Amino acid sequence: MYLSTKRALLLIGIIFSLTTFPGTLFAAGFDLVKFTTTPKTPGANESVLVLMNSFAVNLSTANITWYVNKEPIKNGMAEKSITVRTGDFGEQTIIDVIILTAEGQTLNKQLVIAPAEVDILWEAQTYTPPFYKGKALPSYKSMVRVTAIPRFNTLTSNPAEYYYKWTYDRIKGAGEAIGRNSIVIPVGYAGSSVPVDVETSLPGTEWKGAKYVAIPVSDPKVTLYEQAPLLGTLFHHALKQSTETTGTEFTVRAVPYFFSLDGLLNGELSYKWNVGNQYRQSEVDAQNLTLVRSGKNLESQTISLDVQNPKRILQHARVQGVISFTSQE
Incomplete structure (x- = not known):
């Protein structure tokens, strides 16, 4: 007896859940009508296409009325889309839709666009x-x-x-x-x-x-500066393609730009100096190269440098220049 009563109540519940009452269409636990917007996430002061679609309601035979911020904007048969313009950041655009189906049922739907x-x-x-x-x-x-x-x-x-x-x-x-x-x-x-x-x-x-x-994404580069004995690296003045000096020696400082920070801080960058066409062994500080005048007359030395990150092989830069020792006479 108890089992029969339970089955009867279950059957009544199923029939009730499937019954649609005249005048209003209920969405029993799921969305009967959905909105899509283009763009997907609208911004402020932007034109937005709002499209309505449904798997359960025949929108092609329904009379549809659109309201934007409570103002009626559009009405007609199968009017399934509307174009609106959003307000400033912090302003909501509230879109309400009333759908009257061919069967006489009414469905209300709302979309709120709030651009951040x-x-x-x-x-x-x-x-x-x-x-x-x-x-x-x-x-x-x-x-x-x-x-x-x-x-x-x-x-x-x-x-x-x-x-x-x-x-x-x-x-x-x-x-x-x-x-x-x-x-x-x-x-x-x-x-x-x-x-x-x-x-x-x-x-x-x-x-x-x-x-x-x-x-x-850019290429790294290396720039040459003068390394002064007392003042250190003269960052305010990068060396030109050709630099003149009256001293007996001149120290060049190589400064890399845009190489990975971890590689530089860990001392992983390699510096390969050439004077003329001869490889010059790195000094105690591989970023420095000291040139010494060999006589009193005008003398020029062509230098080049290749800097490379061995762990990121295409992080590479090359620079060259001419250091001219002017005559001391």
Whole structure:
């Protein structure tokens, strides 16, 4: 008796859940109508195409009315899309849709577009000398730290509260998690660029943002400076292709730019000096080369230098120049 009653109640429950009452269409635990937007994550002051589709409702025979921020914008049969323009960062665009099906049923649907502003900063983990005013650039196989800074109003939001999803090289995932606002990624060959995408959202709200940046990859370089006995490296004046001196000796200092920071700090870079066509054995400090005048008359010495990171073989730079000892007479 108890089993028969239980089966009867189960049958009644199934019939009730499948019954659709006139006037309103219920979504029993799933979405009958879905929105897609182009672009996927709209930004501020941007034109957005909103498209509506359904697997359960015949939208092609339905009368559809669109409202944007409570204002009626569009109405008609099978009007399944609309183009809207978002507001400033921090402003929500609320889209309401009323669908009247051919069977006389009504379905309400809402989409909220809340664009968050996202800035991306990147910092190459490559070397630049003290007082260098430019930006360190990534070179072959060097690492780059990329940081996202999201906000949804004029004030900077707390990055730790946001959810982040990172992608680089278009298909390589770099992690996703709440508070993961920075990543470290490798780059490729010089002359190329590494595309980085981040999608961010504020859990529990409608705020969403996205940003794309292409990080350029450069060749490393090496620059020659005079190494003065008392003042040290004269960074304010790089040596030209041809440099003159009246002294009896002249010390050249080689300074690498944009080589991987770990390789330089670990002493892994190799320096190969040539004077004329002869290899010159490195001094105590491989970055220095001291030239000595052989007589009192005008004398020129051609020097060249190759710098290479043996662990990243294409991190290589070459420079050459002429040091002229002027006559002392």
